[in-house]
Structure formats: structure tokens, C-alpha cells
Amino acid sequence: MKSSDENKFSSLTLPPSCTNLIGPMDEDIEISVDTDISWSLVPGADGYILNIGTASGLYNLLNGSDVGNITTYDPVMNLPSNSMIYVSVIPYDSSGNAIGCTEEHFTTEYWADDPETFKLTYKTDLPGNTTNNQLLIQTNNDFSYDYSIDWGDGQTNTNVTTDIIHTYANPGTYTISIIGDFPAPFNDIFSGDGNKLLSIDQWGNQNWKSMERAFNGAGFMKYNAVDLPDLSNVSNMSYMFNYCNDFNGNINSWNVTSVTDMQHMFSAAANFNQPLDNWDVSSVTNMGSMFNAANSFNQPLNSWDVSSVTTMISMFRNALNFNQPIGNWDVSSVSNMRAMFSNAENFNQPIGNWDVSLVSDMGYMFSNAENFNQPLDNWDVSLVSDMGFMFNRANSFNQPINSWNVTSVTDMQYMFANAPNFDQPLDNWDVSSVTNMGSMFNGANSFNQPLNSWDVSSVTRMDFMFYRALSFNEPIDNWDVSSVTNMGSMFNAANSFNQPLNSWDVSSVSRMNYMFNGATNFDQPLNSWNTAALKNTSFMFRGAISFNQALDNWDFSLVGATNYMFSDALSFNQPLNGWNTSSVVNMSNMFSGAISFNQYLGDWDLTNTVDVSGMLDNTAMSVTYYDNTLIAWSGQILEAGLNLGANGLQFCFSSDERQSIMNDFGWTITGDIFNCPIPDCTAITNPLDGDSNIPLDITLTWDSVKEANGYYLTVGSSPGGTNILDHEDVGNTTTYDLPSDLPPCSTIYVTITPFNPGSTAIGCTEVSFSTISDTPDAGNDASINICEGTVLSDA
The missing domain is CATH 2.60.40 (Immunoglobulin-like)
Structure with missing residues (x-):
């Protein structure tokens, strides 16, 4: 009989079996560096221990990591490119790890040759913000990055999340390849290496999020890419090719339907001249400076739907060659056209039917648009507040615009400055809101239209208003100039102007410097002017060769500068001795060359004057007036060390006082001579x-x-x-x-x-x-002494 122990047995628990890779599989090649790693499920396994390395048994990428009960692992970092990757997957359960599991391997792709990579070529020794053997790749702070980069020298970096600098062994030309999450190329023109970029070679399969400043400042960049970028999620292309001087890529097939911002996109892209008429720009709201200084650009754009655009500020500014029809554009949403065609020298296309009813800023719009001369009288400019510099140097422009409603305009400075052909009526304009007319007709050589009906009561600046307006000679004495503070150079070199102005209320004007400088025909009374606020009269009548009107009623108490005031005013000879000159600091050349001036100035207060150089040079001041002036001045406390110009004058009986001025105050008096004419006899x-x-x-x-x-x-x-x-x-x-x-x-x-x-x-x-006799007062009986020889008469 068998013992009872013969029916007993024991069970042995074994560890799980090994597994094998199913993706990638053992010995696979050209595997993406961002691949997941998958293996077969092992029944009963509680989890897996994963090892990854770049050499057999060297698990330098992942070493003995318990990844849990999963069968697919996504590496935290991209795998090295063009490398043999060794993987060991060890299942485990409660009894332990699988035994004898075999290491497998696969080879990753060389992504520089991958059509999915973003490829660029750089020359490291071009000027940039890194040394000549370095390269900086920048990122846009508005987006998240996780990319790998092959530097083209056998070196790579993986899982990069921010800007990165690479140092090469030698300066040279290198093609870099970027793969992974790189949503927005970016270059800061001041801190980046964009100037080292030679070419865009390939866009890859990146789903781009932004092109803002993508190649900003890449002056040597060429466009070699033949694939199309995926721009479906891009809304911002501002400054994309800004200052890309050599860029001239064919990009007409791009899908820009999502783009809203194209400001400065091609600004200063000096050689760009490619068709863009296939673009759907219907979503774009900002085209400011889009072609600013794109000197070569001259392509058709008339098919563009710009109905969403709100700003076209400087859009074609400095686009020297642009002259394409754009009259069909729907600009009804645009509010800003400032400098839109400024310096667009060749532009001369009809745009008179544009709906500009929402535009508020037309400042500089046609400034230096030398050839532009198209009708604009249909424009509704009722919301425009700024027309400053609008037609400045628009050499050809001479179109009727008298129908414009300019009631909202506050700024007309330089509006027609240097527009030599403009001579159109403007008398229907309501300019009652305008505050600045400075240089409005400066250099408008042909302009001579009635303006006397204008309400200029809000204007504060009229400086240079008719400067070099050679033809202007219209009455403007009805103007209410009571708000004006600056009339400097207002009629400077206005050679034809000679209209009455004596009724003007100039009580707020502080600056009249150069006001009639070179106004060769002007000779109108001004003595009724209230000059209580006046501070600067330098060069005021210089070269006003006809002017000879009384000014002795002027309040001069605040004037600090009178230098060159009457210099070369050949006819002027009016008394000015009553002026309060106590505030005048600079009298240099005040009357120099005023060859008719012969007045006494001895009552002038020179105690604050620090410059009298050339003051009386070549005047007609007589010996008597000059003598008396020097005698009076010698009694003042004068500023030390001045040089009084008195070329051509003669002094006589003031020689002692003249010398005391030089001795007591250190003055130098130049150009005068001692010459006392022999006096006549008296009676x-x-x-x-x-x-x-x-x-x-x-x-x-x-x-x-x-x-x-x-x-x-x-x-x-x-x-x-x-x-x-x-x-x-x-x-x-x-x-x-x-x-x-x-x-x-x-x-x-x-x-x-x-x-x-x-x-x-x-x-x-x-x-x-x-003489009579020395006869005392005698009574009736007194005797009278009579000089001998006196004939007496009884009559």
C-alpha cells in the first residue's frame, strides 16, 4: 500500500514570457524620430520595464523604467536622428521579471532629407548678433515649441523649447533642418541672426500658426522652396519679409484666407516684384506699410477684395515703381490712409470713385507722389481730421477739390507745401475747426486764389503759411487771427504779396521771426497791431526791400530776439526810439545793410542785451544820431565784453563816451571812424x-x-x-x-x-x-544923459 504522501504535489509559479516589438519592428529603418514604441501584449503581465539606448546594452535614453501595464510608449524626447536605437522590453508580474528577453533595434531617419522638415540655409560669417561661427534660432514667445534641429554639421539638438545658439567648428554655409513642433519662425531684427539667412529651402509639413517677423531683416535671403506652406491657421503675417532686400519668391499660390494682419509684410523688400493677384485677402484688416519701400514692386492688385481692411497707412509709401490700377477696390471700411502713397513717385491711377467716408486720417497721403494728378472731388472727406502734408511735394497735382467738406479737419499744415502747380479755388471750404495751417502753402509757387472768406478763428499756427508762395497776393484782411500764436516766416519770400493786414488782431502772437523776410513787395501799415505777446522778431523784415512803415506804437516789452530784424531792409527809415527793449537779449545785425535807416536809438534799454555784433553795420545813421546814441548808451549799465558792429558810421562829439563804453564795459566797437565835419557858422x-x-x-x-x-x-x-x-x-x-x-x-x-x-x-x-547909455531912472525934472551922436526928435 502506498503511503498517503504519494498523492501530494506542489505547483511552481513562473514569470511571464518575453514580448517583441511590433512598431517599429526589429531591424526597421528610416523610423521617425518622434515615433512611439509598441510591443505585443503578454497575458498575465502586470507591467513592463523599458530600456532605450543608442548602443547595445547602453541604455542612455531610458534605463530600467517601469512604464506600467501599457504596450505603447511615447518617448519624452525625440529620438536621435540617423541612429541605431536599441530597445529592451521586460514584462513582469508578481513572480518577477521575464527572463532572457532579447534586445531589439531599429534605425531612425536622417530628417535633413525628410520632405516633412523645415529647411533653411545660413552663412554664419555674415553680419549678425552672434559670432561668425555661431547661429541663433529664435522663437516667438506667443507660442509653445518642442522641436529638434539638425545643424548641418553632424550635430543635432532634440526637444528644444526656446531659442537656441549653435557653435560650429568653422564659419561657413550650413543647411539646417527642423522637425517637430515649430509653429512660428521668428527673427528679431535687432537681436536675431536673420541677416545670416541665405535661403528658404523647404517648408515641410508644419502646420504654421504665425508668420509674424518670420524672416524680418533677412537681407540676403532667397526663396528656393517649391512646396507650399500650410498657412491655414496663420492670421498674422506682419513684418514677414520686412527688409528682405533680396527676396523675390513666387508666392502667388499661398492660401492666405485666414490672415488678418499683413502690415509691413513686404516693407523694404527692395527687389520683390511677384504677382499676388491670386491671393484671397478678404479677411485682412491691416495692410499698413505692406509695400512700404518695396521699391521694385509693380504688380496687379485690382482683383483684391479689401473690404475688411481698416488701415492702409503707408501702404505704398516709398513704393517707387508702383503704378497699377486699384480703382475697383472697396475701401469703405478703411479709416486710416495716412501716407498711403507718400513717395510713390510713379503712381497716377484713378481712385476718385473710392468710398473714403470712414477715413479720418489723410495726412501725408500723396506727399511726394510726384506724378499723381487724378480727380478727387467726389470724395466724402467729412470725417477726416488730419490733412497735414497731404499734397506736400505732389508736383503734378492740380485738381479741383473746392467741393470737399473739410469741417472736421483740424490739421492742414504743409497740405499744399511745395505743390508747384496747384492753383485751384478753396474759398468754399469751412476751415473753422482747423488749428494748424503752418506751411500750408509753403512753396506753392502757382497758388493765388481768394481765401478772405475763411474762418480761421481756431488757428493757432500760421508759421511758414505762405513761405515762398511766389504768386500769392490775395486779400486776407478779414481773417480773425486772434488765436494765432506763431506767425514766424508766414510771408517769408512771398515776393508778390502786398495786402493790408493792419486790422489783424495779433495780440496772441509771440513769434513773428522771419515773417516778412524777403517779401520784396510788401509795404503795408502795421502800426495798429497789438504786439503785447510778441517775443521774437528776428529776421522779421530782413530783405523786405520795399517796407517803410511806422512801427513806433508796437509794444516791445517781451521781445527777446531782434537779430537781423531789419537787415537789408533797404527802404526802412522809421523812428523806433520809443520801443521798450529791456527784454531784448540779441540785437545782432538788427539793422545791418539797412542803408536808409537813420534814426536815434539812444533811449533803448540795453541792460539785458548780450549780442550787438553787426547791429548798425552799413546803415545811414548820421554822425549826430550815432553820437547821441552812444552818449545815451554810455549812461547805462551794459553787459560786458560785447562787440558793436558799426561799419561805415562816423562819430564825432561822442568820442569820450564811446571810449568810456569800451573802457568801463570792455566793449569792442568795430567799423566806425572818428570824423567830425567842419561845422557851419551860426547866426x-x-x-x-x-x-x-x-x-x-x-x-x-x-x-x-x-x-x-x-x-x-x-x-x-x-x-x-x-x-x-x-x-x-x-x-x-x-x-x-x-x-x-x-x-x-x-x-x-x-x-x-x-x-x-x-x-x-x-x-x-x-x-x-x-548899447544904450547907462541912464538911471529919472523923474520929470531930472536931466538925461544921451550918448554922443544920438539924434533927438520931437515927434
């Missing part, structure tokens, strides 16, 4: 020559002599006698009381000789008169 006015019965205490009087600053008096009781006064200097007076009574019953001989510091009158005639 005694009391008593007259030959008078008799002259009182013994007579006061002598005589006529003043212009060139004299003193008189010698000789008095005697015989011809040529000097016994009473001997050549006495009685000073600069025309009356003299003798120190004692004259002798009675005598013939008195008197000679008065005018003099000045340089000379004395010559040949002055002696005169004589006879």
Missing part, C-alpha cells in the same frame, strides 16, 4: 547885426549848428576885440548871459564860432551892435 538871433540901443545886460542867442557840440564866444568893444570875452567856450548852448553888463554907448563886436572835437568852424563873421 546871432539876438541882437541882430547893426541893432542899436541894446540893453547892457542883454542875453545873447544864436542858431544851433547840427555838427557842433560847443561854441566859442568872442566879445570886444572894438573890431576883433577880445577885452570882454576872449574865445570863451560857452558849451553846447545857444544862449549866453554875459558875466557883467556891457559898456554903455558902445559898439560891441561879437564872433560866435561853433566847434566839435575834430574841428572848428572857419571864417565866421563878426557882428556888431550898439
Whole structure:
């Protein structure tokens, strides 16, 4: 009989069996670097231990990682390209790990040759922001990245999430390949390496999210790609080819239906000139500066649907060759056309039927559009507030625009400046909202239209308004200029202008510098002007060769600069001595070349003046006025070390005061000379020559002599006698009381000789008169002494 133990047995629990790769499979090749790794399910296994490496037994990518009970693993990082990848999958359960599992391997692709990669060629030693053997790839901070890059030198980086710099062994030309999640190429023109980019070679299968600044500043970039980029999710192409000087790629087949922003897309792409008429731009809202400085571009765009565009600011600015029909465009949504055709020298296409009713800014719109001369009178400009520089240097423009409703316009500065042919009526315009008319007709050589009906009451700036408006000579005296603060150069070089302005209220104007400079015909009264706010009159009448009007009523109390005010004003000669010049700092060349000016200026306050250089050069100031002016100025506290220009002037009896100015204040006075003309003789006015019965205490009087600053008096009781006064200097007076009574019953001989510091009158005639007797007051019975020879009469 068998024992009871013979029916017993024991069970042995074994570990799970091994598995094998099913994707990729063992010895597969050309496997994507972002592949998942899958294996066969092992029944009963609780999980798997995974090893991945680039050499057999060297698990440098993943080492003994328990990935759980899954059969597909997605590596955290892309696998190295062009590499043998070794994989070991070990199932396990509660009894342990599978035993004897075989290592398998596959080979990854070389993605540089993959049609799915994004490929670019760079030359590292071109100027950039890295050294000549380095390359910077930038990313757009608005998006997330996870890409791998092959640098073209056998080196790669995987799973890159931000900007990256690579250093090459040697400078040179390299083609890089990018694969993975790279949603937006990007280059900052100031910090990137875009200038090192030579070509776009391949777009790959990337689903692009943005092209904003994608190749910004890539000046040497060519376009070699033949595949099409997937732009279906791209809304922003702003600055995409900005400053890509060499770019001239055929991109007419691109799908841009999702794009909303194309501002600066081709700006400064100097050689770009490819068709774009197949583009569907119906979603675009911003085309600002799209072709700005795209000097070569001249392709048809008339088929574009621009109905969604709201801004076309500077769209064709500096597009020197562009001259294509775009009159069919629906611009009804556009609000900004500022500088749209500025410097578009060749553009001259009809756009008069455009609906511009929403546009608020037309500043600079046709500035320097030298050939543009198309009708615009149908435009509804009722919302436009800025027309500054609109036709500045539009050399050909001369179209009627008097029907425009400009009631919303506030800025018309430089509007027709240097538009030499423009001469159209504008008198229907309501300019009551305009605040700035500075340089409005500056250089508008032909313009001469009535403007006197304009309401300019809101205007604060009229500086340079008619500067070099050579033909303008229309009345504007009805203008209310009470708000204007700046009239500097307003009629500068307006050679024809000569209209009355004396009724203007200029009480707010602080600047009149250059106002009539070179206005050769202007000669109108201005003395009624209220100049209480005036601060600057420099060059105001310089070269105004006809002007000679009184200005003595002007309030000059705030004026600080009068330099060159009347320089070369050949006709001007009006009294100005009443001006309060206490604030004037600069009087340099104020009257230089004013060859008619001959006025006294001695009452001017020069205490704050620091520059009088050239002030009186080549004026007509007489010796007397110059002398008296110097004498008066010598009594002031003057700024030290000044140089007074007085070329051509002569001084005489102010020589002492002139010297004291130089000694006491360190002045240099240049160009004048000492020259005292010989004074004329004078005539005694009391008593007259030959008078008799002259009182013994007579006061002598005589006529003043212009060139004299003193008189010698000789008095005697015989011809040529000097016994009473001997050549006495009685000073600069025309009356003299003798120190004692004259002798009675005598013939008195008197000679008065005018003099000045340089000379004395010559040949002055002696005169004589006879005195009465020295007779006391006598009563009726008193005897009377009578001079011998006196003839008595009983009449």
C-alpha cells in the first residue's frame, strides 16, 4: 500500500514570457524620430520595464523604467536622428521579471532629407548678433515649441523649447533642418541672426500658426522652396519679409484666407516684384506699410477684395515703381490712409470713385507722389481730421477739390507745401475747426486764389503759411487771427504779396521771426497791431526791400530776439526810439545793410542785451544820431565784453563816451571812424547885426549848428576885440548871459564860432551892435544923459 504522501504535489509559479516589438519592428529603418514604441501584449503581465539606448546594452535614453501595464510608449524626447536605437522590453508580474528577453533595434531617419522638415540655409560669417561661427534660432514667445534641429554639421539638438545658439567648428554655409513642433519662425531684427539667412529651402509639413517677423531683416535671403506652406491657421503675417532686400519668391499660390494682419509684410523688400493677384485677402484688416519701400514692386492688385481692411497707412509709401490700377477696390471700411502713397513717385491711377467716408486720417497721403494728378472731388472727406502734408511735394497735382467738406479737419499744415502747380479755388471750404495751417502753402509757387472768406478763428499756427508762395497776393484782411500764436516766416519770400493786414488782431502772437523776410513787395501799415505777446522778431523784415512803415506804437516789452530784424531792409527809415527793449537779449545785425535807416536809438534799454555784433553795420545813421546814441548808451549799465558792429558810421562829439563804453564795459566797437565835419557858422538871433540901443545886460542867442557840440564866444568893444570875452567856450548852448553888463554907448563886436572835437568852424563873421547909455531912472525934472551922436526928435 502506498503511503498517503504519494498523492501530494506542489505547483511552481513562473514569470511571464518575453514580448517583441511590433512598431517599429526589429531591424526597421528610416523610423521617425518622434515615433512611439509598441510591443505585443503578454497575458498575465502586470507591467513592463523599458530600456532605450543608442548602443547595445547602453541604455542612455531610458534605463530600467517601469512604464506600467501599457504596450505603447511615447518617448519624452525625440529620438536621435540617423541612429541605431536599441530597445529592451521586460514584462513582469508578481513572480518577477521575464527572463532572457532579447534586445531589439531599429534605425531612425536622417530628417535633413525628410520632405516633412523645415529647411533653411545660413552663412554664419555674415553680419549678425552672434559670432561668425555661431547661429541663433529664435522663437516667438506667443507660442509653445518642442522641436529638434539638425545643424548641418553632424550635430543635432532634440526637444528644444526656446531659442537656441549653435557653435560650429568653422564659419561657413550650413543647411539646417527642423522637425517637430515649430509653429512660428521668428527673427528679431535687432537681436536675431536673420541677416545670416541665405535661403528658404523647404517648408515641410508644419502646420504654421504665425508668420509674424518670420524672416524680418533677412537681407540676403532667397526663396528656393517649391512646396507650399500650410498657412491655414496663420492670421498674422506682419513684418514677414520686412527688409528682405533680396527676396523675390513666387508666392502667388499661398492660401492666405485666414490672415488678418499683413502690415509691413513686404516693407523694404527692395527687389520683390511677384504677382499676388491670386491671393484671397478678404479677411485682412491691416495692410499698413505692406509695400512700404518695396521699391521694385509693380504688380496687379485690382482683383483684391479689401473690404475688411481698416488701415492702409503707408501702404505704398516709398513704393517707387508702383503704378497699377486699384480703382475697383472697396475701401469703405478703411479709416486710416495716412501716407498711403507718400513717395510713390510713379503712381497716377484713378481712385476718385473710392468710398473714403470712414477715413479720418489723410495726412501725408500723396506727399511726394510726384506724378499723381487724378480727380478727387467726389470724395466724402467729412470725417477726416488730419490733412497735414497731404499734397506736400505732389508736383503734378492740380485738381479741383473746392467741393470737399473739410469741417472736421483740424490739421492742414504743409497740405499744399511745395505743390508747384496747384492753383485751384478753396474759398468754399469751412476751415473753422482747423488749428494748424503752418506751411500750408509753403512753396506753392502757382497758388493765388481768394481765401478772405475763411474762418480761421481756431488757428493757432500760421508759421511758414505762405513761405515762398511766389504768386500769392490775395486779400486776407478779414481773417480773425486772434488765436494765432506763431506767425514766424508766414510771408517769408512771398515776393508778390502786398495786402493790408493792419486790422489783424495779433495780440496772441509771440513769434513773428522771419515773417516778412524777403517779401520784396510788401509795404503795408502795421502800426495798429497789438504786439503785447510778441517775443521774437528776428529776421522779421530782413530783405523786405520795399517796407517803410511806422512801427513806433508796437509794444516791445517781451521781445527777446531782434537779430537781423531789419537787415537789408533797404527802404526802412522809421523812428523806433520809443520801443521798450529791456527784454531784448540779441540785437545782432538788427539793422545791418539797412542803408536808409537813420534814426536815434539812444533811449533803448540795453541792460539785458548780450549780442550787438553787426547791429548798425552799413546803415545811414548820421554822425549826430550815432553820437547821441552812444552818449545815451554810455549812461547805462551794459553787459560786458560785447562787440558793436558799426561799419561805415562816423562819430564825432561822442568820442569820450564811446571810449568810456569800451573802457568801463570792455566793449569792442568795430567799423566806425572818428570824423567830425567842419561845422557851419551860426547866426546871432539876438541882437541882430547893426541893432542899436541894446540893453547892457542883454542875453545873447544864436542858431544851433547840427555838427557842433560847443561854441566859442568872442566879445570886444572894438573890431576883433577880445577885452570882454576872449574865445570863451560857452558849451553846447545857444544862449549866453554875459558875466557883467556891457559898456554903455558902445559898439560891441561879437564872433560866435561853433566847434566839435575834430574841428572848428572857419571864417565866421563878426557882428556888431550898439548899447544904450547907462541912464538911471529919472523923474520929470531930472536931466538925461544921451550918448554922443544920438539924434533927438520931437515927434
